[in-house]
Amino acid sequence: MPSLLDFRRRIRSVRSTQQITKAMKMVAAARLRRAQDRALAARPYAAILRELLANVAAAAAGNESVREHPLLVERPERRIQLILLTSDRGLAGAFNANLIRAAQKFILDHAGAEVRIEAVGRKGRDFFRRRKAALSGEHVGIYQKALYTDAAAIARQVTERYASAEVDAVYLLYNEFKSVIAQKFTIARVLPIAIPAGDGGRDYLYEQPVEELLGSLLPRYVEIAVYQAVVESAAAEHAARMTAMDAATTNAAEVIDKLTLYMNRVRQASITTELIEVVSGAAALE
Numbered sequence: 001m002p003s004l005l006d007f008r009r010r011i012r013s014v015r016s017t018q019q020i021t022k023a024m025k026m027v028a029a030a031r032l033r034r035a036q037d038r039a040l041a042a043r044p045y046a047a048i049l050r051e052l053l054a055n056v057a058a059a060a061a062g063n064e065s066v067r068e069h070p071l072l073v074e075r076p077e078r079r080i081q082l083i084l085l086t087s088d089r090g091l092a093g094a095f096n097a098n099l100i101r102a103a104q105k106f107i108l109d110h111a112g113a114e115v116r117i118e119a120v121g122r123k124g125r126d127f128f129r130r131r132k133a134a135l136s137g138e139h140v141g142i143y144q145k146a147l148y149t150d151a152a153a154i155a156r157q158v159t160e161r162y163a164s165a166e167v168d169a170v171y172l173l174y175n176e177f178k179s180v181i182a183q184k185f186t187i188a189r190v191l192p193i194a195i196p197a198g199d200g201g202r203d204y205l206y207e208q209p210v211e212e213l214l215g216s217l218l219p220r221y222v223e224i225a226v227y228q229a230v231v232e233s234a235a236a237e238h239a240a241r242m243t244a245m246d247a248a249t250t251n252a253a254e255v256i257d258k259l260t261l262y263m264n265r266v267r268q269a270s271i272t273t274e275l276i277e278v279v280s281g282a283a284a285l286e
Contacts (some may be wrong), residue, residue: 086124151227167199
């Protein structure tokens with residue numbers, strides 16, 4: 001049985017870990033608020049852009065040249081670009097593990113196609129790099145500020161690859177932020193662009209030809225999709241880390257209570273043994 005000194009050392013070690021996890025929880029909670037505000041602010045803009053794109057596409061539906069736009073042409077999916085958004089750091093529960101398993105399943109489901117991964121985040125990049133997977137690019141550290149320019153740069157890269165027929169489809173794989181305790185696993189195809197159906201309830205007057213307007217909106221639509229995935233993933237990561245650190249802090253408190261109980265039992269047994277020895281020695285002297 002461990003000695004009292006061993007129990008005291010283990011309790012100090014667990015208490016030190018508990019202080020670290022509690023501090024990480026507080027940091028994640030502070031970062032979550034800012035990331036959540038960015039994610040919620042991006043949703044209305046994306047929704048309005050989808051509505052505008054649908055109305056412009058409906059106005060240009062009679063033009064045959066619109067269907068031949070490079071970002072609207074559908075091809076057999078022989079070469080697929082997968083944009084995988086994981087975190088740069090761990091200690092976020094199953095946040096990264098679930099995404100990586102989903103990416104592996106996506107590759108297996110498209111075994112007949114060549115899948116190349118655009119890794120956003122260190123965890124996904126390191127995992128697939130160790131397994132010699134086909135990486136088309138890597139982006140580390142963009143979650144710290146979650147700037148639109150960084151997401152737009154990624155979107156322009158994949159858009160150019162699709163427009164030049166280097167890839168036949170582009171998919172996004174990320175965690176969508178729902179609440180502090182819930183994230184929604186999301187996989188979405190961003191290229192070729194599926195024009196959302198317009199409601200037909202609004203009649204716009206366009207200063208420029210609708211074909212030109214549609215051509216300028218399509219790349220912006222991809223940029224917004226990538227940016228929304230980045231801010232949603234950043235908020236989901238902080239929420240997952242805060243939840244994981246809260247659970248770790250609670251578990252550490254339970255471990256400390258159990259160790260304290262065991263230590264008290266050992267100390268009580270030691271005192272009882274000493275008393276028995278004293279009583280036995282006194283009885284032997286009589």
